[in-house]
Amino acid sequence: MARSTRKQEILQAALACFTELGVEGTTIEMIRDRSGASIGSLYHHFGNREGIIAALYLEGIGEYAALLEAGLVCTLEAEACVKLFVTCYVDWVVANPDWARFVLHNRGRVEAGECGDRLREANRAHGQRIGAVLKRHREAGAFRRMPGDCFVSVVIGPVHDMARNWLAGRSGTPLAECRELLAEIAWDSVRAG
Template sequence: MGRPSRKDDILQAALACFSEQGVDATTIEMIRDRSGASIGSLYHHFGNKERIIAALYLEGVGGYARLLEAGFAKVDGAEACIKLLVGGYVDWVLANPDWARFILHNRGRVEASELGEQLREANRLHHGRIDQMLRPYRESGAYREMPRDCFVSVVIGPVQDFTRNWLAGRTRTSLADCRELFMQVAWDAVRA
């Protein structure tokens, strides 16, 4: 793998600043200082802080989506697909806790920004690929009948709730220790 790009350097610096200082308290100057980028480079790649926030958010959710897509290429079966959705989420969060925390707290801000439509389109495509992977199993009757818009919430909702608390330091149990439990709970909730 090659060296990260200047744009990647800026995003990583922004994430570090946001994690340490908070999104609102972080300034463009802080991000510039942390990344070592010139102010011209920063504005060339992003234009302003809100676009940095949106780009960081989109890159984070894109990383999770890429992890899932790579996993879907390797798994087969209704149960394996459901467990991948949960296990992949846990794995991504464990590998990227600051990014996960950032995403949990900034969705509304990004949705309301000028890049909100880009986020909605990325989510539509991501959910479409998940639906495409699950469709044969749904059609074969491997999953319980339930409204489609409830399905993902039933699968991922419990682990997302626990993760939110874990990221905030409100749990005694490690997220890693609950991975298999949440995978099984998700499968038990949707299997026919």
Template structure:
């Protein structure tokens, strides 16, 4: 595995600062000190602190999307597909709890920032891919017919709620212990 780029170093330093001090309390100087980058390098790669926040958010959701896409690239039936939505999400959160907390708490901030259009486009692209896959399974009679917006809430909603509680330390049950049960619940909720 190759060495991380300066840009990646800065993003990881930013995540560490945001996790330790909070997004609003973290300054560009704190990120510079943690990353070892010069102010010039920070501004060269990102331009300002808000763009660091946006880039970190997009990188996090991009990692999850890539993990999901790798699974969806396999030819799978409807049940495996639906369960994959849940298990990929849980696997990414367990591997990246600080990043997951950051993503959960900063979506609105990024949506309303200068990087909002980039986030919306990434979501549109992934949404189109998923909608096509679901359409094929629905036409094959494997999935119950419902609006796509509702479908996402039914499949991921219970998992998302439990993940938020787990990340906040409000549950004694480990996330990994709920992974298969949440995936099964998602499948049972949408199968025809």
């Protein structure tokens, strides 16, 4: 979380509480105490605890999306684009492990909640921007033929699984050490011929 505004301070406090006590074990009063914010400030910025959860989730996926999209703007080759999906994912997870754990475990909750439409819209817009970048590579024949949603799963699936295991402490290999290998595997899985 880059900026340090009152809203960001509340989100940082919420993430710390969720990490220590779990989402279900955290009350809005705990977040208020941790952040030093007034209850009015919490409700002004987020409406309720579910609003805090959704804001934290949306900001996390937004930060990763911005990192990826910024890199894609500068990347011209198909191979570099595919590898960037993986390396940005690894870099964000390694830099933000608590936030990444939170995002991994709370998607369904946010999707089903009052901010579900905002999440779906953010994902749709991000998908369109990414799709526009990848379209020219697909049309140039750089990728093997497969449905778009399958493409994303093939590219992100292995790194996502490794990240989940690393975040859960089930992997003895640091995620950062697998960064280039997973990027190479992603490229080998989708490149044409």
